[in-house]
Amino acid sequence: MKQISIKTKVIALAVIAIVVIAGVTMMGRPPALKVATTSSLYDTGLWEYLEPKFEDKYGTKLHIFYAGTGIALEYGKRGDVDAVVIHDKPREEQFVAEGYGVERVPFAYNYFLIVGPSGDRAGIKGLCAEDAFSKLMETGSGDFVCRGDDSGTHAKEKAIWQAAGFGYEAVQQAGAWYIETGRTMGPTLLMANEKNAYTLTDNGTFLAYRSDLDLVPIVETGAVLLNVYSVIAINPERHPETNVEMANDLVYFLISPEIQGLIGNYGVAEYGVPLFMPCAGQEPEE
Amino acid sequence: MELIVSFDPEVMEITARTLRIAGTSCLLASLISLPLGSLVHFRRFRGKRVLVNIIQTLFSVPTVVIGLLVFVLLSRTGPLGDLDILFTPAAMVIGQMILITPILLGLTISALSGVGKEVVETATSLGASGFQLALLSLKEARYAVVAALILGFGRAISELGIAMMVGGNIRGFTRVMTTAISLATTKGELELALALGMLLLLLALVINIALNRLQQR
Known part of the structure; x- marks a missing residue:
């Protein structure tokens, strides 16, 4: 019995040594700039391109x-990241006003568009975004897939419903045609495609996914559809541990x-077309 | 499939990281669970049955709840925020340990319950110490113990909620197979997602065979 225990102790010691070495080598975080970004910039591959x-x-x-604008802002508020890259102007301005962010710096933009089945069952082609939403709401003749995840795209959708004169709760309860996925843009497009439904998408993600989709652009005009991406460094006064110098490097x-x-x-x-238009720190004209 | 056959460096790197993280979690969890499980099994105390019930209930905690818990703990504004390990492999190991320790603990206890009384009585009459008794019993119950380890490792390697929430799926740092599969699915790269899923199962098969060999010795 003693033999077993010595052998086992040696093995146990070896195992512990390996674990400790593995643990120590893994614990250390290399110096890194932590950035929470909206998923549309990730799904399109832009970050993979810019990162190196x-x-x-x-x-x-x-x-x-990569996360929706909602969770990205939450990471920023907690000081878990050094910068956020998102697309929801009202919430960004609030974020800066509350002292979480240093400054909102727009750096690129594109447009949202309403895509849907080529047959356009609800007949909303040629309308502006607000009228198209009104028609969907009043006739219920086309399914609409909603992000439902508090992302920038979701915020834009709510803003359009508001501009069209509908309270968002009324929309959510309007009927089975209104489908909330709670997922990011890519999967939402794929679901709309499966269901032959309409959805609101940013142009970049739509182009990146287009080869997998039968959906076509239905509504693409209107100032309300402007989609601006901004970068915000986290305010070091609020979270001194964040790396504002590296975050500023990212902004520049x-x-x-x-x-x-x-x-x-x-x-x-x-x-064949660019996914994003640059706007070097300036608010693009609507 | 090409990615596996051609040993794509990024896929290989993700695979190695997955094994390292799940392996570390499983080892650390078993270092806690095997002694603690023996202790619970051999000691008589009040509330033992309740304790075992609680341990078994924890088998069903959803990974996303553990992810959330560890996130809140390790977040900068959380109680352990000063450690600065949120979004690192270490945070993933902590989460996975919380996930599989109850499983290993519960299954160790039930494995030891299967050891024949005569073995324990003989060893005790020969003057075995508590440590020797536990070791002998674990050896007697090795089939069930190895099965528990396989289950614990399988749960760690296949979970997504913790890896996503406290790892953050950072390319080249905390991306593991499940989060890579999730990302590939999100991007609509279904073939890549399926290939990675198959690779994960293949790994599980290899590890099972290796562990089974070990227990037969």
């Missing part, structure tokens, strides 16, 4: 979390002429 360029230029790792990186040029050309080779 930032890392090369500043010699630091970039840790990117994104609005630098070189990167603005790359953003403006991103996707041209693959989709």
Whole structure:
């Protein structure tokens, strides 16, 4: 019996040693800039494209979390990230006003559009976004798939319902034609495609997914459909542990002429049109 | 499929990271569970039955709830925020340990319950210490103990909620197979997602075979 226990002790010690070594090597976080980004910038592949360029230029790792604007702002408020990259102007302004963010810096934009089945069952083609929503609501003749996840796109959708004169709760209870997924843009598009339904999407994600979809653009005009992406560094006065210098590097990186040029050309080779328009720190004209 | 056959470096790296994280969780959890399980089994105390019931109830905690709990604990404004380990593999290991420790603990206790009384009585009459008794019993129950380890490892390697919430699916740092599958699905890359899923099952098969070999020795 003694033999077993010695052997076992040796094995146990070896195991513990391995675990401790593995644990120690894994515990350390390499110096990295933590950024929470809206999923539409991730699903389109823009971040995968820009990430190595930032890392090369500043010699630091970039840790990117993709999430809806709602959860990205929550990470920012808690100080779990150093910067947020999102697209919901009213909430961004509130975020800065409440002292969580340093400054809202717009760096790119595109447009939202309403996509749907090519047959356009509800007959909303040619209408403006508000009228199209009104028609869907009044006739209930077409299914609509909603993000339902508090993302920037979801916020825009709610704003359009409001502009069309409907309270959002009334919309949610309007009937089985209104489908809330709670998922990011890509899966929401795929679901709308399966259900032959309409949905509101940003242009970038739609183009990136277009080859997998039978959906076509239905409504693409109207100032309300403007979609502006901004970067906000987290305020070091609120969260001193965050790395505001690296966050500022990211802000300057994104609005630098070189990167603005790359953003403006991103996707041209693959989709024939750019997915994003650069706007170097300026609010784009509606 | 090409990605697996061609040993795509990113896929290999994700696979290695997955094994490292799930393996560490499983080892640490078993270092806690095997001694603690023996202790619970051999000691008589009030409320033992209640304790076992609680442990077994914890088998069913959803991973996303554990993810949320660990997130709130490790978040900058949380009680352990100063550790600065949110969105690191260490945070994932902590979450997975919370997930599988009750499983290993509960199954260790029931494995030991299956050891014949005569074995325990003989060992005790030969003057075995508590430690030796526990070791002998675990050895007697090794089939059930290894099955528990396989289950614990399987749960750790296949969970998504914790990895996503406290790991953050950072490319090259905390991306593991399940979060990679989730991302590929989100991006509509269904073939890649399926290939990764198959690779995960393949790994589980290899590990099962290895562990079974070990217990037969």
